[in-house]
Amino acid sequence: MSKNSLAHWKNRAVLVTGATGLLGSNLTGALVAGGARVVALVRDEVLDSALKCSGDWEKIIRVHGDLSEQAQLERILADYSIDFCFHLAAQTIVGVANDSPVATFESNIRGTWNLLEAARRYGKLKAIVVASSDKAYGMHPAPYDETTALAGRFPYDVSKSCADLIAQSYGLSYGLPVGITRCGNLYGGGDFNFSRIIPGSIQMIVDGKDPVIRSDGSHLRDYLYVSDAVSGYLGLADALAEGKFYGEAFNFGTSRPVSVLDLVRLLLEVSGRKNLKPDIQGTSKAAREIDAQWLDSKKASEKLSWRPSVSLEEGLQLTFNWYEQYLKWDAPLPARLGGSAIGGKGEGPCLPAGRVRVARQ
Secondary structure, three states: OOOOOHHHOOOOOEEEEOOOOOHHHHHHHHHHOOOOOOEEEOOOOOOOOOOOOHHHHHHEEEHHHHHOOOHHHHHHHHHOOOOOEEOOOOOOOHHHHOOOOHHHHHHHHHHHHHHHHHHHHOOOOHHHHHHOOOOHHHHHOOEEEOOOOOOOOHHHHHHHHHHHHHHHHHHHOOOOEEEEEEEEEEEEEOOOOOHHHHHHHHHHHHHOOOOOOOOOOOEEEEEEEEEHHHHOOOOOOHHHHHOOOOOEEEOOOOOOOEEEEHHHHHHHHHHHHOOOOEOOOHHHHHHHHOOOOOOOOOOOOOOOOOOOOOOHHHHHHHHHHHHHHHHHOOOOOOOOOOOOOOOOOOOOOOOOOOOOOOOOO
């Protein structure tokens, strides 16, 4: 994503919730590159965040707070004269949601209505983009398009179904300029949740271990490189600012389903580690997981002129290269990432200041 394509974001005041996550770090980096004045709502100090260890962390306004405090959200919007809002903050780990459903509902559902009600009362936003998920659809024959019913069953899926419907309601009932994104599984350098299949598998491969698959490896998923998601979010925000698509949802995916087993095989292929192979430890599908899930993104293509630009093979190679450097690096200081997409082409990993990542044996 070039700086020229981001130039119209110059001097725009943008609130980002969830700015320290994989998507948030990359989206914030893109906005900073475009000259936006970014305000990030930060609940916890996160050491392992690609945003925090990049130079962009020092270029944004950081406000410590929580989505549970609607009054504080109203104050932030007013005090910083916010024009645009990207709501990414959520509890995103499926396993955590299964273990702690109430906390997940509080974060993902209540947090969304608090922000949207604050935005309604503020009344000056040009666009609000709310992150939903392909998981909001629940169980249906794939691929899903935007007319597929939202029917989540498991805790994380339900939380996203509810937040999605609440966002639609605010757009259609109150004319709030809110749009909803439903992305496939995002990946790229800078995701430090090593319980996820891609960073977890890469960590094992770099360590010289066979990557473990905890299910039978047959689940089908749609994997979207993070820079393609960023372009979708920014494109939807631009359209909302033009008065279009209030209360509407858009799918962003590759329409290329890949099994977990084939994904791990591709990771091994791009790693060049021919001595390793997938270690399938499950004999059945994972509990409380949907078997096959991928998206039809025709609407985004036709109405937003959006298409994924990074193939799965290219994205996995970029991602593997990023983590290989990160996991082996012994430099004590952070490296400047130098681009709008932290996991983007040619970018290197970084470390929080003062920390040392020693080479593994």
